[in-house]
Amino acid sequence: MLLRxxxxxxxxxxxxxxxxxxxxxVEAARRAGINVKRVYLSVFAAxxxxxxxxxxFLAARLAAANQSSGGEPTNLNAIAAAVIGGTSLFAVAGRPGQLCSACW
Incomplete structure (x- = not known):
């Protein structure tokens, strides 16, 4: 539902x-009349x-929240899932389907 x-x-x-x-x-968008700062702010807020x-959700799954929660293995798994899912590390274009493939 979130993906859709x-x-x-x-x-x-x-x-x-x-x-x-x-x-x-960014410069082309600015020249096209898009308020870049407002869009940046809304994207960062989202x-x-x-x-x-x-x-x-992570705290609920672990039934605890402390400084060691979500340490090194969690970060490595998240990065690996993004790369295996097909996220380009160099380009800006992305596809929503990459989230599904990263989750599997």
Whole structure:
């Protein structure tokens, strides 16, 4: 459901097109009339919210939250899942389906 909502938001809304334009070329997006700072702020807010929700889910799964939760093995697994899922480390373009393949 989150994947479908994110896909619709990025592909069908004005905000999503602005995000993709800024990801392609910031200066071209700025010259096209997109308020880059406002879009950056909204994207960082959305990412922070999703990270907080993910942290809550992790704390609920571990039944505890302390400084050692989510240490080295968790970070390595997350990076490996992103790379195996097909996320390009050098390009800006991405596909929503990469999230599904990273989860499996």
């Amino acid at each position: 909502g994110g896909t619709l938001a990025l592909r069908r809304t004005r905000w999503g097109r602005a995000v993709m334009a800024i990801g392609g070329n 990412c922070s919210t999703l990270a907080a929700v993910g942290g809550l």
